[in-house]
Amino acid sequence: MKEPGLTCPVPHEPGGTVTLAHGSGGRLMHRLIRDIFLAAFPDPALREAHDGAILDPSQDRLAFTTDSFVIRPIFFPGGDIGSLAVHGTANDLAMCGAQPLYLSCGCILEEGLSLEALATVARSMAAAAAEIGLRIVTGDTKVVERGKGDGIYLNTAGVGRVIAAQPIRPDRVRPGDVVIVSGDVGAHGAAVLSVREGLKFETELKSDACHLWPQVRELLESEADVRCLRDLTRGGLATALNEIAQTAGLCVRADESSIPVRPAVAGACEMFGLDPLYMACEGRFAAFVPPHDCERALAALQDAGAAPVVIGEVLPEPRGEVRLTTRIGVERALDMLSGEQLPRIC
């Protein structure tokens, strides 16, 4: 796959920054693409330098998704915007029961971004893609004036091959299904918070960002009837459960004391008055399976290195709601947030 002579990154000028000229479509832009993106992404389809990638799906059913990434800061413990842009889109495909195959990479760069940072992001994308044999096959770069962007915005679209025999979607969820969470929640959100301007605090927390496909593949191969999968990204577990409850027209009942939250995440949340159930994860998902497949699903996820836990079940009523049994044993609504969680005043 690799073409000799092009895989070694041409050193970019030290201390250089992105300028508006890099977005002009001229020589500078081509140099940027060659030195940073082609150097990092060795895919032959990309090297065709065509207007689009020609894919050969043959007889497969395809899953197709897109996501944009605007995280601040762009580097955080356990990842950066590049790895996130790969994990995020690949995980959306995995949630459809599809093996992620192809990815596009659209970059909107702000004038003044250091080329060193851009190259680091590109390399990090390449490394994340390589983990699961995902190919970055097409891309685009635009530059906006200083002050009109936030360093770097990425958009990735992904194509995957559907492996799941049964459709994986909310309308297949049935009363009695168990809800499994693939691991402890909230670490990504807390890790990003820990390096955010004005909030910095010392912690050993790392983002949980990772590929979910290896876990999903193991789950599908276990032949458990996977009714629905949902990654716990923006809005966290609470939001994901609400989305499923609403789309399925059923009730999800969860038990707060069974939801795994690691102490450092719980501590950060306490400090800022935030609820870990609403904190974003980038490497966790919820799986809905029938009760007779529960053990099988748990074993498969454990085999794939996850630490799955049953946190709840699906009930017929009240429709479209999530009910949470609190730590002290009282039941209440677990609603979606109306906006961003804000750190408390006192």
Place this chain on the structure above:
Amino acid sequence: MKYLDEYRDRRAAERYARILQTLAKNPWTVMEICGGQTHAIVRFGLDQLIPKTISLVHGPGCPVCVTPLELIDRAIAIARKPEVIFCSFGDMLRVPGSQSSLQEARAQGADVRVVYSPLDAVELARQTPQRQVVFFAVGFETTAPMSAMAASLARRSGLKNFSLLVAHVLVPPAMEAILSSPDNKVQGFLAAGHVCTISGCAEYAPLAAKYRVPIVVTGFEPLDILQGLAMLVRQLERGQCEVQNQYARSVRAGGNAAAQALLHEVYEPCLRQWRGIGPIPASGLRLREAFADLDAEQRFEVAQIAAAEPKDCLAGEVLRGLRKPHECPAFGALCTPEHPLGAPMVSSEGACAAYHRYHRGGEKVSA
């Protein structure tokens, strides 16, 4: 999590629920002062665990909720000035003023920034000498020492481009306003633990004696609140009206002397308008004469801006414990966290927002 899970223990909570069941022979109306306590009560479902005869009403201890309309309007007027970087806690951004909010001002081009500490605003002023940095100093005795520290620091480092829009309020005068109101229903208080960590418990004894109400300084975890309630109900049943300290692991009788000294150095009490409640004598803090040049109201000449509260928001009755959030006709219909009519629907410490989030609008809430 250590030192936290212990206070959220299910068995201990159920034990306190049984103790309360035994203690409470008569119906009692009890107010928790702090919005953080309100939040914990509905988040953990404590209101459903305690005997139905104990009615919890939610107090005015939400800084966002009680900041008067005119101060929000003044904040927006200052923020709109091109030379100003306006710094605020995030919660204040969505609070509706009489025309718009800080968030809307920001969308229209005002430089409004969320900070997590007043000291960040001082640092920003140091880094941007060509701009005027204004900090919106809201909050009770808990946050006032931090803004006093910011004022003191700005003064010592000779910063000419830093000022404060001061909206600080004090808890004991608000309790007195509630107790002295002819329609008062509150028979006992859970006082706010964090406020007392700063200011101590001394101010409460005269209130307890004058109005014959028991006051229990209480923490914020489920077991804190249940234990505080048990202490309060025991007093109520015995006809006692003492000040007790449930939150002794944080609150000392004398409070935090260093913080108090700083407060005293920078601020002095003043008459303050409370949103939904009205003016309360000596319930606010303003900068002392020696710090008057840091007063953003004077520096930007906005002190003349006045505002009248809308009639359809019953936040005042909620904040005085006369009405529960879901008893307001606008609750969940006209007034939601997405389109708040009043501040208690905005803040995470606001009673209306807490009810909306955990009780899903129409759901039955214990009376």
